Amino acid sequence: MYLDVNAWVGRWPFRPVPVTTVSGLLRQMDRHGIEKGVVSSLHAVFYRNSQAGNEELFEETKRRRDRLIPYATINPNYEGWREDLKVCQEDFGMAGLRLVPQYHNYRLSGGEAREVVNVAAELGMPVAIPMRLEDRRQRHWLDVAPDLSSGEIEAVVRACPQATFFILEGIGLENSALARDPKLRERVYIEISRFTSVLQESIPRLIEAMGPERLVFGTGMVLKVPTPAILKVEALRASKKVKEAIAYRNAAKALKVKM
Amino acid sequence: MRKIDCHMHVNGGPRRWGWGDNDRVIDAADRLGIEHLCCSIPVTRGLPGPEEVRECNDGVLEATRRYRGRILGYCYVNPGHQRAALEEIDRCMNRGMIGVKLYNQYRAWDPTVYPIYEKAIDLKVPILWHSGHTLDRATALAVGQPNISDGTDMARAARRYPEAMIIQGHIGGGGDWEWGIKAIRHAPNVYLDTSGSVVDDGMIDLAVREIGAERLLFGTDMTMEGGVGKVEDAHLTKAQREKVYWSNMAGILKKGGYFVP
Numbered sequence: 001m002y003l004d005v006n007a008w009v010g011r012w013p014f015r016p017v018p019v020t021t022v023s024g025l026l027r028q029m030d031r032h033g034i035e036k037g038v039v040s041s042l043h044a045v046f047y048r049n050s051q052a053g054n055e056e057l058f059e060e061t062k063r064r065r066d067r068l069i070p071y072a073t074i075n076p077n078y079e080g081w082r083e084d085l086k087v088c089q090e091d092f093g094m095a096g097l098r099l100v101p102q103y104h105n106y107r108l109s110g111g112e113a114r115e116v117v118n119v120a121a122e123l124g125m126p127v128a129i130p131m132r133l134e135d136r137r138q139r140h141w142l143d144v145a146p147d148l149s150s151g152e153i154e155a156v157v158r159a160c161p162q163a164t165f166f167i168l169e170g171i172g173l174e175n176s177a178l179a180r181d182p183k184l185r186e187r188v189y190i191e192i193s194r195f196t197s198v199l200q201e202s203i204p205r206l207i208e209a210m211g212p213e214r215l216v217f218g219t220g221m222v223l224k225v226p227t228p229a230i231l232k233v234e235a236l237r238a239s240k241k242v243k244e245a246i247a248y249r250n251a252a253k254a255l256k257v258k259m
Numbered sequence: 260m261r262k263i264d265c266h267m268h269v270n271g272g273p274r275r276w277g278w279g280d281n282d283r284v285i286d287a288a289d290r291l292g293i294e295h296l297c298c299s300i301p302v303t304r305g306l307p308g309p310e311e312v313r314e315c316n317d318g319v320l321e322a323t324r325r326y327r328g329r330i331l332g333y334c335y336v337n338p339g340h341q342r343a344a345l346e347e348i349d350r351c352m353n354r355g356m357i358g359v360k361l362y363n364q365y366r367a368w369d370p371t372v373y374p375i376y377e378k379a380i381d382l383k384v385p386i387l388w389h390s391g392h393t394l395d396r397a398t399a400l401a402v403g404q405p406n407i408s409d410g411t412d413m414a415r416a417a418r419r420y421p422e423a424m425i426i427q428g429h430i431g432g433g434g435d436w437e438w439g440i441k442a443i444r445h446a447p448n449v450y451l452d453t454s455g456s457v458v459d460d461g462m463i464d465l466a467v468r469e470i471g472a473e474r475l476l477f478g479t480d481m482t483m484e485g486g487v488g489k490v491e492d493a494h495l496t497k498a499q500r501e502k503v504y505w506s507n508m509a510g511i512l513k514k515g516g517y518f519v520p
Contacts, residue, residue, distance in 0.1 A: 015437060018461045135457050137393055137402070137433035194456075198287035198483050200277055221460070228458045228488030235290045235484060 001259060002034040002230065003248035005128070006168045006191050006218030007068075009060065010042035010053070012133075014140035019222040022060045026067060032226045034219070035248070035259060036067055038128070038166075040098045042223075044073035045133070050104075051084040058092040065093070069255060071128060072097040075104040076116035085116075089123055095255065096126040096166075100133070101152075102145035109155040121162035126254065128166040129153060133223065150176040157184050164254070168218060169194055174202055179209040189254060191218035192246065193229045197236040204237070212242045216251040260501060263508040263519065264288070264486070266387060266428055266454040266478030267296040269330060271318020273311060274300045276481060281322050285329060287483045295519055297508070298322060299333035299360035301389065304403050306364055309343035312336055316351050323355060328520070331512075333360035333387055338372045348378050357517045358385040358426075367408040367425075368415040376420040384515040385424040385450070388413060391434030392442075409434065410442025410449075417446040424448060424511055429480045431455030431489065436462050440469045447474070450511070453503065454478030458485045463493035472499035476508050 007029075011020050019028055022039075029037055039061065044053025050073045061068045072088035074081050074097045088094040097120055099113065106112045108129070120127050132147040139145075150170075154177050157165055164187050171194040173179050178188050192215055195202040206215060217233060219226040233247050252259045268274075269281050278284075288296055300315040307315075312335060319332040334351030336344035336359065348359060359379050365371050367388055379386050392409035393399045399407055413427045425448060430436045432455030443449040451466055451474060466475055472495065479486030490503055509519050 015459075016461065018464065134459075135433050137391065137398070138435045138457065139394060141394055196482075196484060198290050199283055199481060201283075220458075223460065224458045225460045225489055225492035227491045228485040231291070231484035231488050 001248050002032070002217050003251045003257070003259060004029070004034050004037040004219050004221065004226070005166055005189070005216045005251050006130070006193060007037040007039040007221045008042045008223060009039050009057065012042055012223060013046055014134070014143060017222050022064060022068065025222055026064065028221055028226065029067065032230060034226065036069060036257060037221075038069045038071055038096070038255070040071045040073050045100050045103050049078060050075045051080070051087075054084065054088050054092065054094070058094070069257065070094050074099065074116055076112040077104055077106050081116065082119060085119065085123070089125060096120075096128060098128045098130070100130065102132070102148055108148060108152040113156050114159050117156055117160040117163045121160060121164075126164040126166055128168055130168040131170050133169070150178060154178055154184065157188060161187075163187065165189065166191060166216065169220065171195070174205040174209055179206060185210045185214055189214055189216045189250065191216050192232055193218050193220050193224065195232065197232045203232060207238070207242070212238070212245050213250055215246045216254070217247050260292075260504050262293045262477055262487070262504045264293050264296040264479050265426065265476040265508045266452045266480045267298045268300060268481060269298045269319060269322040271300050271321055272314035272316070274315060274318065281325070285326055288329070291483055291487050293479075293487075295329060295331055297331045297333060297357060297387075299335050299387070301335045301360055301362040302337070303362060306339055307337050309340050309347065312340075312343070312347060316347065319356070320351070320354055331517070332356040333358045335360040335362065336375065337364050338369075338375050339364060341371070341374055345374060345378055348375070348382070352382055352384070357512055357515060358387055360387050362389045363404045363407045366406050367412040368419070372416070376416065376423050379424070380420065380422045382515060385426050385511050387426040387452070388428050390428045390439065391432050392438040393434055410439040413449045414443050414446040417443075417449045421448055424450065424514070426450045426452055426476060428452055429455035429478065430466060431457035431459070431462060431482070431485075432480065433457060437465065440466050444469050450474045450476050450507070452476045452478035453490055454480035454482065454486055456482045456485060458489045460492070463489055467493065467495065467499065472502050473507060475503045477504045
């Protein structure tokens with residue numbers, strides 16, 4: 001059983017994605033034994049007004065709340081974001097939010113990021129931050145978003161001590177303060193899709209640095225295929241208890257969902 | 260399903276890829292059901308001299324001896340040192356290597372590489388090219404690979420040498436994979452390997468649709484779980500998956516006289 005903290009729905013503007021709808025995503029989840037997924041709107045990344053994407057997401061997921069946990073995408077650079085976040089939480093029942101500063105033209109170390117993260121913390125909403133959405137080497141000529149660095153993420157985690165973070169699409173964090181500093185790591189969950197259980201063995205090193213309770217399963221669907229992440233859990237040399245913690249228990253506890 | 264990884268590396272000679280002992284390679288392969296791994300140690304930046312190239316290949320040869328039958332070797336050469344490169348290919352093939360590995364020292368169509376193609380054709384062994392299509396030259400320069408070849412370069416070389424068995428490396432290696440696939444549609448002697456860290460949904464399916472499962476070879480290039488996972492998730496028939504994982508590469512190896520048990 002899996003709980004995927006890193007799913008998306010919608011179209012990607014720079015190439016066709018085989019699965020774009022909620023029903024398609026659910027079929028993918030069924031095929032791979034993924035019981036629940038935290039999902040955000042890809043459209044909300046690219047619309048000027050992200051809230052329009054959040055509204056679409058609400059409509060598309062409202063009958064599938066048994067499986068899908070929608071997260072709002074908030075752009076703190078855009079007019080009305082505070083009210084939008086409130087609507088997402090109170091009216092749409094969205095329990096957390098995703099930030100994509102690399103696409104919304106602000107820095108994680110800046111004031112806008114601190115402000116939105118602090119508001120989310122006040123509302124009790126975890127903040128998910130993908131370090132990237134697509135490999136930069138294949139970027140479209142209109143896609144100028146850089147990958148986020150661990151330093152930028154570390155800065156916002158330090159600056160907002162009340163907030164809880166999910167770091168998505170992370171890589172190379174084994175030796176970062178996010179994994180090593182007890183004061184930071186107690187508020188950080190790291191999604192594993194770009195780490196490895198074999199060969200480089202970065203997941204075992206993450207476990208060594210921060211304990212298994214901070215690692216969570218994620219796939220990157222619908223942009224990425226899910227089996228690579230599943231194999232990382234299956235191939236991990238660890239007890240059944242640790243594997244289950246990473247596969248779903250840690251995220252279920254953090255998100256307060258039943259599995 | 261049995262698997263031959265057509266694009267992998269080992270530590271050895273002057274190169275360390277980020278793991279310790281090569282036992283880890285075998286351990287990873289065991290955990291993912293990979294029987295054979297075709298490995299090389301290329302020099303990834305600059306123009307290495309013959310001595311450095313030999314050290315790399317000695318590292319591969321050591322691994323092939325230590326893990327006999329599991330690790331198969333590609334002979335890496337710098338085509339710019341022509342006589343030394345050809346002698347090095349002979350030396351390595353005489354010690355049981357199964358193919359030639361070329362990196363980014365020259366473009367695939369560069370006349371400097373012609374003697375290497377001719378040698379590989381004589382020996383009936385494949386040439387595995389490091390490859391990728393970056394957005395522009397500035398990006399290629401930024402990643403330190405001004406002469407990296409893409410699918411277009413592979414197709415150009417393949418037209419000149421239709422008898423050559425050219426493997427375009429790692430379609431998931433971080434470049435524009437749609438470009439890489441389209442570029443070799445009409446180059447029947449260019450195979451494509453599935454390796455690289457990119458596991459985008461639709462990538463392997465597009466490759467099968469455009470060039471057919473017969474020209475697709477399973478590989479990891481050190482992305483072990485991702486390498487297996489992306490082939491598992493592709494919409495392939497059982498027969499197509501078997502070709503990609505095993506029989507396409509087994510057939511290539513057989514032409515050079517290497518029979519996988």
